[in-house]
Amino acid sequence: MPELPEVETMRRGVLGVVGATIANVKRPPCTKKPISITPAMGTFRRKLLGKQIIDIARVGKRVVLVLDDDSRVIMEPRMTGLVLITDPPTLDHLRLEIQLENCEVDTLLFWDRRGLGTIRWMSASEFDEAFSRKHIGPDALDIDWKILRDCFATSRRAIKVALLDQKRLAGIGNLYAAEILHLAKVHPEKECDELTAHQWKKMATAMQQVLTQAIRYEGSTLGDGTYRNALNQDGGYQSKHLVYAKAGEVCGTCQKEEVLRIVQAQRSTFYCPRCQKL
DNA sequence: ATTAATGTTCAGAA
């Protein structure tokens, strides 16, 4: 679930570690298969030890620690990862512990139930190359309708599928794609190259509105309760969802038609057939 | 007891 609003909430939640010095780095006892940390733990640890954290950034769905030698630690939650500064949901899924000094916060944690998340250290130049426009699109929080159109207008895929392509636009995932399309009244199977300028304008407005509201509510905690903020508290935006995971329920917008679930690119898509016509 | 589904990303194939 961690999509742009959840990852931005994590970022804001750990801003208190800016200024801290890294005193120790270790993998806590964890019965699960270890997550991917690169370079290998010994080197990773040496790269971090003694460095000061001078900023926390976000790149798409990743939290990035900026160190005082301009190198970066990229924490990628993928499906179930969390960046925390308090006690984690379980000890069994605690994947990395970064101990801090000269700071009110004494530990930065990476917790991940499924373990698909990754953590990478990169030099400044490696980071610049890995996250250049060649590999990742502009941030979804920072676009106007023309930029949005230019991200997708050449594609012949369904708009819902294309919205998940981080090379075109960074930050949107399965949940927010559904909510944004609903608010913009665009059918998820509409081909990108068939959207009108009017529809791109509505998409840009809906995207801005959904993402900023979701950040304000600190993200969406779904039924399984996996996502939490940096203090291990639930998000609140799930109560604002209009279509996501609501198949069979009456559409909250038109109050007439039932929300449908279809499968696109092996993922669930939810939409209202009355509000969102092809 | 199997099997399917779950928010994401990437390599490799079509």
Added chain:
DNA sequence: TTTCTGAACATTAA
């Protein structure tokens, strides 16, 4: 070049 498929892993529901 673009797009699709399957795999990485753990847990829950059917």
